[in-house]
Amino acid sequence: MKQGVDLQSLVGYQVQRANLRMEVDARAALADYDLSPAKMTALILIRDNAGCDQTALGRALSINRSSAMKLVNILVDKGLIERRPGRDLRTNALALLPRGEVQVEAMLKAVRASDARMTARLSAEELETLQHLLGRLGPVEEEGDAE
Amino acid sequence: MKQGVDLQSLVGYQVQRANLRMEVDARAALADYDLSPAKMTALILIRDNAGCDQTALGRALSINRSSAMKLVNILVDKGLIERRPGRDLRTNALALLPRGEVQVEAMLKAVRASDARMTARLSAEELETLQHLLGRLGPVEEEGDAE
DNA sequence: TATTGTTATACTCTATAACTATA
DNA sequence: TATAGTTATAGAGTATAACAATA
Numbered sequence: 001m002k003q004g005v006d007l008q009s010l011v012g013y014q015v016q017r018a019n020l021r022m023e024v025d026a027r028a029a030l031a032d033y034d035l036s037p038a039k040m041t042a043l044i045l046i047r048d049n050a051g052c053d054q055t056a057l058g059r060a061l062s063i064n065r066s067s068a069m070k071l072v073n074i075l076v077d078k079g080l081i082e083r084r085p086g087r088d089l090r091t092n093a094l095a096l097l098p099r100g101e102v103q104v105e106a107m108l109k110a111v112r113a114s115d116a117r118m119t120a121r122l123s124a125e126e127l128e129t130l131q132h133l134l135g136r137l138g139p140v141e142e143e144g145d146a147e
Numbered sequence: 148m149k150q151g152v153d154l155q156s157l158v159g160y161q162v163q164r165a166n167l168r169m170e171v172d173a174r175a176a177l178a179d180y181d182l183s184p185a186k187m188t189a190l191i192l193i194r195d196n197a198g199c200d201q202t203a204l205g206r207a208l209s210i211n212r213s214s215a216m217k218l219v220n221i222l223v224d225k226g227l228i229e230r231r232p233g234r235d236l237r238t239n240a241l242a243l244l245p246r247g248e249v250q251v252e253a254m255l256k257a258v259r260a261s262d263a264r265m266t267a268r269l270s271a272e273e274l275e276t277l278q279h280l281l282g283r284l285g286p287v288e289e290e291g292d293a294e
Numbered sequence: 295t296a297t298t299g300t301t302a303t304a305c306t307c308t309a310t311a312a313c314t315a316t317a
Numbered sequence: 318t319a320t321a322g323t324t325a326t327a328g329a330g331t332a333t334a335a336c337a338a339t340a
Contacts, residue, residue, distance in 0.1 A: 001207040004195035006255055007188065011266050011274065012169035016184075018281040019166040020209060022159040025286060036329085037163075041154065048151035055298065060148040062167055067331050069300065090298040090339050108153055119158050120287040126280055127158065133269060133277040134165040139172060140267040183306085202321060214308050216323065237316045237321040 015137070022118055029114035033107050035078075040107045042071055043100055046081055051093040053086055075100075158284070169265055176261035180254050182225075187254045189218055190247055193228055198240040200233055222247070 007013050026037045035043075038061065045060050046052065058068030072094065075081045080100035086093040096104070119127055154160050173184045182190075185208065192207050193199065205215030219241065222228045227247035230239040243251070266274055 001192065001199065001203055002195050003207075004191065006191050006195070010258065010262050011278065012166075012173050012184070012258070012262050013188065014278050014281045015162065015166045015169050018284045019159075019162045021285050022162050026159050037159070038330085041160065044151060044153050045148065048149050048153075052148065053298075056148055060150075063330085064332065065297095065299070066301085066333080070330080086298090088298090088340065092299075111157065111159070115157050115159050117287055118284055121283045121285070122280060129276060130280040131158065131161050133273055133280070134161045136268045137165045137265055138168050138268070140264055185307085200321070210308065211310090212320095212322070213310080213324085217307085233321085235317065235321090239322075 011137070015134075022115075025114045025118050026111050029110040030107055032110075033103060035103075035107065037111065039071065039075065040104070040111065042075065043080060043096065043104045044108070046075075046094045047096045047101065047104055050095055051084075051086070053091045053093065057094060162281075162284070169262075172261045172265050173258050176257040177254055179257075180250060182250075182254065184258065186218065186222065187251070187258065189222065190227060190243065190251045191255070193222075193241045194243045194248065194251055197242055198231075198233070200238045200240065204241060 023037060030037060030040060033040075042057060042061060045057060049056070049060075054068045054072055055065050057072070058065055061068070061071075063071070072081070072083070072092075076083065080097060080103060082095045082097050083092040084095050122130065170184060177184060177187060180187075189204060189208060192204060196203070196207075201215045201219050202212050204219070205212055208215070208218075210218070219228070219230070219239075223230065227244060227250055229242050229244050231242050233240040269277065
């Protein structure tokens, strides 16, 4: 199937295809844990930001409050995290439970192996370049864009 | 919200975040057309592979026959493509209609502008490097992997 | 007034399973 | 037997809208 110059020349398309390949492999690496890569990310964020609330978690994942709620419910039901009293009566403080810590470590091991295999064709220097360039993809504020 | 070294060091995570940023912007750029970036991709593939069947289109998009069916139905309903008799009686030959051609051109213009804005921080050389590195992300066949 | 959590509902995208017609 | 299209159904992930409690 021809892809043509129109698709090939779009960086967004290339990023999307690369992401799909990476994600499929990472998902397979996590199959034993019944958690998607995104849910592993949530666990790591909760671990590294102990006591954060659901809304902040959602912001970090680029999902809204309601979606974050659903995600947190799933992780709570699996016994990986816990809702504790937060900084005021509206707010939860999310905490990773011991079982969650163990699971995060195991999942990270599996995902790191996937990541290493998928990036094996790149040298250490190329990897650093790739990460640097990816980090610079983003909107550039235009003339009238500031408020 | 701290992201921590565990996430930062995963190339898959960086690709996913970059893809999300690119996709949000491209989707916004296509808002006038009521078609997602993926549907635009489908139109381009049909245009550049006139007469292809649904299964081949699905393969190119990494979706299965059934999902490709749904996608094709939507594009047909919008009057952008057409199912024509294929190479045998089982098969459709997909064809972009004149209205679809006009629409693809307009959408490409919008998406190219989005892509240009999102990559504006990178030089031409850096862009080429990025595309090259992205293209090399993928599984490396291991010892016992061949059949 | 603004924010957090919550619930109900709906939409998009994809998948599986089964069927029909054709090869 | 295998393949293409089709249909019904289901699941994951996300969103919007509304509400209660709290700030």
